[in-house]
Amino acid sequence: MHPLPLIAPNPPRLSEHADALRRLEASGVFSNNGPEVQAFESEVTDALFDGMGATLAVANATLGLMIALREAVGPATPPPGTLALMPALTFAATAQAAIWAGLTPLICDIDPDDWSASAAAEDALLSRYGDRIGAIVPYATFGNAIDLDRYIALNQRRGVGVVVDAASSLGTRDDAGVGFGAASPFATVYSMHATKTFAVAEGGLIHCGNPDRIARLRAMASFGFEQCRIASLPGLNAKLPEVLALMARLKLAEIGTVCERRAALESAYRGALDGFQLQRVAGRSRASQFMPVVLPPHLALHRDAIAAMLADRQIGCGRYFSPHLGQQPLFQQTALIEPTPVADRIADAMLSLPLTDTMSVDDVARVTDALNHACRAVDARSVPVAPVATSRAIANVVVIGGGPAGSAILLAAGTKGLLPSLASGLVMVERDEAIGGGQLGRYAITSDTTADTFLSAVRGSTHPQIVALADHPAARAVAQHSGALGVPLTEVGPLLRETGRRLTTLIRDHGGTVLTGHEALGATRRADGLWSVRLRRLSDGAEVEQIARNLVIAAGGHQPLxxxxxxxxxxxxxxxxxxxxxxxxxxxxxxxxxxxxxxxxxxxxxxxxxxxxxxxxxxxxxxxxxxxxxxxxxxxxxxxxxxxxxxRPFFPSVAAAAADGFSDFGPDDICPVSGFVYRLAGxxxxxxxxxxxxxxxxxxxxxxxxxxxxxxxxxxxxxxxxxxxxxxxxxxxxYRPVGLPLSDAAGNAIALAAHGGAPMVDRHCRVMGDDGEPVPGLYGIGLAAGFVPWGHLGGEKSFRGQANGLWLWQNDVGLMIVQQLLGEAQQVAA
Structure with a gap:
């Protein structure tokens, strides 16, 4: 039984083309856009792009992406924090190229069917970040012919640069039968690496419908020389050597036959793979590099075991792209990462099957038979996975809502070294696909909180993972507003989400559970004093009961119609x-x-x-x-x-108010702790x-x-x-608090003070019943909770209303709840 490797490089064999090699040697030119490079660029433009536009051969596709991105954002050095929007499911080179071009990757989710960038996610981020996005970098996933008309429209309507990463698409033809990327006004970058269908050894190609753009890129690929040895553009050395151009010319002569053979193999795969999710294909044909499949959810957890069984039968497989960009350490430190639930699911269940030039349809049958056998074997011995996995039978606390208020409790615990103790008995429930940000980032206004306040919880943590956030792009973007009148909330959102991602890791590392993509349907206080919380997973409606000693409502506020x-x-x-x-x-x-x-x-x-x-x-x-x-x-x-x-305007002191000529206040309007005038009401x-x-x-x-x-x-x-x-x-x-249906052991609704318009919580953040007494084991925090600072927290005596401040939540108010949840004994142990 012969081996079936995942990828079998098949570049042209130079040993069989001695005459061509002698021709190259006789020219005396080995680089610097010699005759072989020029001939290849002309031939590939005619053969694959119907003679439209112009083409530039480069040393590799990553260098091609780097210069194309640098050119797309304009001649000037991009301002710090300029973003490159790209999908999560792509190769690391996409994000690496953006970083080398001086851009910060902004990673978004993918479409669940074709696995390219989600159009809805792109549109939302373009609206949120506006001119901060210098370039969009769509990825033609696995050689697919994505919709370039959409990006042409975005380029024209928004003026944003576009560079298409089409690493696996050289040889792919669109619906019109023309080479993918032909005549597009922006750069499309392809790879000619040995592992690609258009296998050379190393090399890349940039095609564009605008010859002037290719001329600029050609200069940038040669040290920025637009004139002889005079740099006038940002540049580097990305020239393709002549010997590789020769190999590329030889590969071009056979690429049509190669793609046809691979298309037949892919068709055989699709006919034999029942029960697996397959990519939705666009275009007339594509240069398939391998056959990607998504395992069913109940088998995804056993992917490594399935791959091992295939290896036992001498069948190679891969996991492109798992982990995806948002799951890789470098980009978690250097990129802005949006919630990516679809990419998470696809990447965690992806398996890449062999599809090589030497395979036959019989080989495809062998692979699919082995895959089905492995899946059946794993299925037979698998223990069913619970609909919702929680940390323990009885949690110490369930927190409903992982937005800024819910996460503030965790940050408050982190400033005092109490987070491990809190996390060990914690279940946090959040509707979104990540904790931390909530809805804050969707507001197109400037915060009433300073940049230093947002950063203080990061700097004051006892956990190095949180402290290190100070150097993250999201924190640097917020820090740029230090001394200003607030921070645009669209720039605060990424910092809160990245904080939430790291808090999630800390919670899980200490035995807690974070259930994103879940909602709480209601809670019942049982006769034994415990809370029974009914949770539902939004993706499929699966429900579970979680028992807890305490319940914290941090679901935020709304403006009811x-x-x-x-x-x-x-x-x-x-x-x-x-x-x-x-x-x-x-x-x-x-x-x-x-x-x-x-x-x-x-x-x-x-x-x-x-x-x-x-x-x-x-x-x-x-x-x-x-x-x-x-x-x-x-x-x-x-x-x-x-x-x-x-x-009432706020003043930091009586003297400051006097200096401004403001005197409309009395002794009851001055905070006795801080000396601020209208500290809460201002x-x-x-x-x-x-x-x-x-x-x-x-x-x-x-x-x-x-x-x-x-x-x-x-x-x-x-x-x-x-x-x-x-x-x-x-x-x-x-705002009014987002409600959670509560009932007692007999099934009767628990009436709360908030139902009658009173504050939801008392001075200790305990949720109040309509009888004026706190409901045991029930706490509240956040927008519309109705908390009023007191004692050492300060505030003016005349204040009537509620105080909603992130600093309060992340410090004294959050800590007040943590101390009650842990109890004195646990705090001492911590």
Whole structure:
């Protein structure tokens, strides 16, 4: 029985082409774009790309990607933090090339069918990061002919550079029967490595429909020389030697036959592989390098055993690309990584089967028979996997929600060395595919938290993995805003997600469980005092019961629509006064929200907007409308803020307030711990600057486009008229906690104080029942929880409301919960 290796390199044999070698030697040229390179470039353009555009041969595809990416982002050195958007399921060279080109990889999820970059993920990240994305690097997965028209449209509409990584696609033909990448306006980079279908020894190829771009790339591949030995472009030495160009010419002569033979083998595989997920193929034909298959979920855990059984039968296999980019240590340190649930699933279950030039259809049958036999053998001896794997029969605590508030508990524990003790009895449940970020990164506004606050939890940790985050690109992007009025939340999200990824590892290393992609359906307090929490996996609906001694609700807040139908403002029902012109501030502040407002106001010569509320979100809404681009033509008095309570700016001290000429405060408005004026009630950062202007503090001039109107009691006709005349009414009325159905042992609903509009938690973060007593073993933290600082936490006596601050959550408030969860004995042991 002959071996069937996964890959059997089959480059041209130079020993059989002595005349060609003598021709090369007689030319006296061995590099520097000699006659063999020039002939190959011309021949391959005609043979594979129907004579369209131009082609550049390079020493290898990685160098080709490096110069193509550098050219795509423009002649100037890219600013630090410029991103290269790419899919997770690709070879390391894609991300390495971006790093060498001065870019930070931004890794996104993939399409579940064709395994290329997810269009939805790309669109979301282009909207979130905007001009920070200097280039998109789609990967033509396993030689597939991906949709280049989509990237042409993105290139034209957004002005973002595009470089296609088509390492395995030299020889692939698109739906029109033309070589993949022909005539595209951007660079498409192919490999001619010995392991590829277009096997040479080493080498790469760049094709583009724009000959001028190829001319620039040719200069960059030769030290940036546009003129004789004068560098005018960034460059390096990426020239293809003549002997490799000769081999490439010989391979070009046979590539059509090679691809046809491999296509027949792939067809045989597809006819014999039942029960496996196969890649959805695009294009008329492709230069298949191997046959990728995805094992069924119940067999994916046994992939190594299946591969070993194939090896016993002298059949090679691979695991391209597992681990994918987002799972590799270098890129976890240097890239921004989005949640990649599809790539995780595909990579963990991927198996690559042999497909070589010397194989026959009978060999394919041998491989598929062996694979099916191995799967049956593993299946027969496998123990069924539980629908949801949790850490223990009884957890000490289940945390519902792994966003900024839920993760803050972990960070607070980490600052005191308590995280291992907390993690050992922890089950964290999060709907998203990663913990840490929650919904924070989807807001297109600047935070009311400073850059140093976001970084303090990283720097103050007792865990080296967390401290090391300070040097991560996500942390450096946030640090660039030190001293500024907040940080764009779209840049905060990656830092929180990377923090969450490292916290996940720490939790699991210490015996805890993180269930991403899960939701809590409800919880019952049993007669024995334990909580029974019903969890559901979102991917397939599988449910499980988790028993816990304690439960922490950190599910965040929302702006419920039903509130609008009953909300009364200035003596009138809001829905009656605003009707179809009513939005909630959350819609406006999210990514794409400004564009939605601009669209709704389009065509109005003098648009008018009323914003209702005196909170930070109300001020952020105003600020977003004022600074959005392209600007909405707001005239004088076009924006009106309707508020009930006085608008108070924060000051770091009484002296600072006096220096600014602000005196509208008394002793009860000063925090006794910090000395801050309006520590809790005061607007901060951008919102503060806007309010200082509007209040005319220290001679500041109000923005003429904004008017303040303090609502006078329950019958303010002027306020009602403002809302009725407005083209849009935006309700910034705060948030309510996301609820979790709770019941007692008898099945009766547990009524909470929050159901009646009271704060959800007391001063110890214990969730309160409607009887005014804390519900045993139940805690809450986060947006809309209603916590009010007290004692050593500080705060002014006059404050009425709730305090929501990441610093508080990650420090005193989070630690307060941790201490109650662990108890005194466990804290001493820790």
């Amino acid at each position: 039903d509130r609008l139908s009953t909300q009364v403002v200035a003596g009138g029902r809001l829905i009656d006064m605003a009707g179809g012109r009513l939005l909630q501030s959350d819609e406006v502040l999210s990514v794409g929200g400004f564009e939605k407002v601009a669209d709704l106001l389009a065509g109005r010569r003098a648009p008018r907007v009323a914003v209702i509320g005196g909170s930070t979100s109300a001020a952020a809404t105003l600020f977003s409308l004022l600074k959005g681009r392209p600007a909405i033509p707001f005239g004088a008095g076009a924006l009106t803020l309707l508020h009930r309570e006085p608008l 607007f901060r950062l951008e919102a503060r600057e806007l309010m200082l202007r509007m209040l005319g503090v220290d001679g500041r001039q109000p923005d003429p486009r904004v008017t303040l109107h303090r609502i006078r009691g329950d019958d303010d006709a002027d306020a009602r008229e403002i809302m009725e005349r407005a083209d849009l009414v935006i309700a910034a009325l705060g």
